[in-house]
Amino acid sequence: GQQLNQSPQSMFIQEGEDVSMNCTSSSIFNTWLWYKQDPGEGPVLLIALYKAGELTSNGRLTAQFGITRKDSFLNISASIPSDVGIYFCAGLRTSGTYKYIFGTGTRLKVLA
Amino acid sequence: SQTIHQWPATLVQPVGSPLSLECTVEGTSNPNLYWYRQAAGRGLQLLFYSVGIGQISSEVPQNLSASRPQDRQFILSSKKLLLSDSGFYLCAWSRQEKLFFGSGTQLSVL
Numbered sequence: 398g399q400q401l402n403q404s405p406q407s408m409f410i411q412e413g414e415d416v417s418m419n420c421t422s423s424s425i426f427n428t429w430l431w432y433k434q435d436p437g438e439g440p441v442l443l444i445a446l447y448k449a450g451e452l453t454s455n456g457r458l459t460a461q462f463g464i465t466r467k468d469s470f471l472n473i474s475a476s477i478p479s480d481v482g483i484y485f486c487a488g489l490r491t492s493g494t495y496k497y498i499f500g501t502g503t504r505l506k507v508l509a
Numbered sequence: 510s511q512t513i514h515q516w517p518a519t520l521v522q523p524v525g526s527p528l529s530l531e532c533t534v535e536g537t538s539n540p541n542l543y544w545y546r547q548a549a550g551r552g553l554q555l556l557f558y559s560v561g562i563g564q565i566s567s568e569v570p571q572n573l574s575a576s577r578p579q580d581r582q583f584i585l586s587s588k589k590l591l592l593s594d595s596g597f598y599l600c601a602w603s604r605q606e607k608l609f610f611g612s613g614t615q616l617s618v619l
Contacts, residue, residue: 400552428606439515439599439610440553447606485553489606495541495560496568497608499553 403486403500411508416473418503420486428489429469430497431460433482440485444471476507511536515600515611522618528573528587530614532600535581540602542583544575547597547613559583590618 401420410416420429428447432440444455446462446469453460459472469486486500515532522528534540544556555568557575565575572591576584583600595618600611 430606430608432610437597437613437615439601439613442607442609445607487608495543495558495566495603496555497603501552 399498401486401488401498401500403503405503406501407504407506409506409508410476412476412478414476416476416480416505417470418484419468419470420488420500421468422488422498423467424488424490425466426469426488426498427466427491429460429462430487430489431458431469431471432485432487434485434502435482443484473505476505478507478509481505481507511602511604511609513600513602513609513611515614517614518612519615520617522590522616524592524618525589528585528590528594528616530585530598530600530616532583532585532611533581534602537581537602537604539580540604542577543601543603543608544573544583544585545599545601545610547599549597553599557585592618594618 401422403420430445431443434440444453444460449464449466451462457474461470483502483504485502487497489497512535541560543558545553547553559565559577562577573587598614601608
């Protein structure tokens with residue numbers, strides 16, 4: 398099935414560093430979602446974005462809905478060991494279509 | 510608040526055996542419900558979604574089926590499992606464009 402381009406694929410960073418990742422698409426989306434998944438568990442919703450240019454924070458996490466509506470960004474500030482996991486983006490074109498398109502995931506590892 | 514329950518957490522089944530995975534949502538009514546499959550280290554594949562009781566849409570032809578006998582209950586089934594059915598199965602529900610996942614079932618078909 399269709400997937401969003403998510404980069405980087407993986408990251409190794411030192412504790413305390415900031416992290417940036419992004420998702421891009423050739424299509425326009427009306428909603429962007431960001432998730433974190435720990436091994437053996439379901440993805441947990443971190444941030445939801447609903448309009449172009451929107452910037453939303455959740456603690457140390459900040460996500461932005463790209464102006465073109467074809468991309469989204471997630472930043473994590475001052476990373477800590479528990480930030481380790483796989484981060485997924487997801488896009489939804491229009492309300493009611495029910496077909497969320499997911500990114501390929503960014504695997505984050507934090508070195509203490 | 511809304512919660513989603515999915516069970517079992519892990520399952521080991523022989524090839525050719527039947528399958529039944531169950532998911533229930535609490536704290537909301539008439540949710541949209543979904544079944545996804547995630548292969549190891551890969552993305553999420555939508556298998557089925559449902560907008561109401563008895564209404565099931567299939568996204569990919571496969572050895573699996575889904576049913577929604579009650580408003581907040583979604584069941585994933587198979588009559589005869591294949592090796593290729595192994596994977597991590599996730600139930601989810603959506604509201605106001607937000608999608609929430611259950612804890613997942615790790616299915617190993619041997």
